[in-house]
Amino acid sequence: MTAADNRAAVERFYALMNERRFVEMWGLFAGDATWSGGGNPPARTNPIAVMQETIVDPMPIFVTGGIDFTVHALTAEDDRVAAEVSSHAELTTGAVYANQYHMLFVFRDGLIVEVKEYNDTLHAREVFGSLRRQE
Numbered sequence: 001m002t003a004a005d006n007r008a009a010v011e012r013f014y015a016l017m018n019e020r021r022f023v024e025m026w027g028l029f030a031g032d033a034t035w036s037g038g039g040n041p042p043a044r045t046n047p048i049a050v051m052q053e054t055i056v057d058p059m060p061i062f063v064t065g066g067i068d069f070t071v072h073a074l075t076a077e078d079d080r081v082a083a084e085v086s087s088h089a090e091l092t093t094g095a096v097y098a099n100q101y102h103m104l105f106v107f108r109d110g111l112i113v114e115v116k117e118y119n120d121t122l123h124a125r126e127v128f129g130s131l132r133r134q135e
Contacts, residue, residue, distance in 0.1 A: 001107060001109070001110040003076035003077055003078060003081075004076065005110065006076050006079065006080075006081050006105070006107045006110075007074050007076035007081050009028055009081075009105075009107070009110070009112065010071075010074060010076075010081045010083055010105050011071065011074070012028065013025060013028055013105075013112070014069050014071050014083075014085070016028075017055075017066075017069055018068055018069055020057040020058070020065060020066055022052075022055060022056065022057055026048070026052055028111065028112050029048050029111060029112045029113075030048075030108060030109075030111040030112065030113045031048070032047075032048075032113065033047075033048040033111070033112055033113050033114060033115070034046065034047060034048065034113070034114050034115070035048060035050075035051045035114075035115040035117065036114075036115070036116055036117070037116070037117045037118070037119070037121075038116065038117070038118035038119075043117075060092070061091055061092055061093075062089045062090065062091060062092070063089075063090040063091065063092060064089070064090070066089065067087045067088070067089040067097065068087065068088050068089060069085050069086070069087050070085065070086050070087075070088075071083060071084070071085050072084045072085065072086065079106055079107045079108065080104060080105065080106055080107070081104075081105045081107070082102065082103070082104055082105075083101070083102070083103040083104075083105065084100075084101070084102060085100075085101040085102075085103055086098065086099065086100050086101070087099045087101065091127070095127050096127075097123075097124070097127045097128070098123075099119045099120050099123055099124060100119065100120055101117060101118065101119045102118045102119075103115060103116070103117050103118070104116040
């Protein structure tokens with residue numbers, strides 16, 4: 001696969017995510033893929049199966065059933081695609097989740113084998129942490 005093919009796969013990933021077509025979206029991943037996050041402290045590395053349990057349709061906490069993503073820039077080279085992305089979601093609590101991300105996708109044989117997600121962890125904690133306090 002070429003860098004352009006990998007870039008197209010990341011574009012498809014976000015299109016499918018926004019359309020909540022998760023079965024097709026997960027088909028872009030190798031069975032042994034991992035998803036990890038940056039931050040302080042760094043998030044642990046999860047097998048893709050954990051993410052499949054997390055990213056579901058609908059996500060009842062969100063007014064529209066999920067988070068909408070906007071891709072601002074993609075850079076592809078060899079087996080890697082870097083994505084600058086923003087998100088927006090209104091929560092049923094009235095809060096708004098609007099984060100900025102840098103995502104690194106690594107490919108093997110045309111499938112995503114690794115995702116490294118970097119975002120504003122303080123914003124996520126402020127928005128989603130309030131939910132834990134309300135329970």
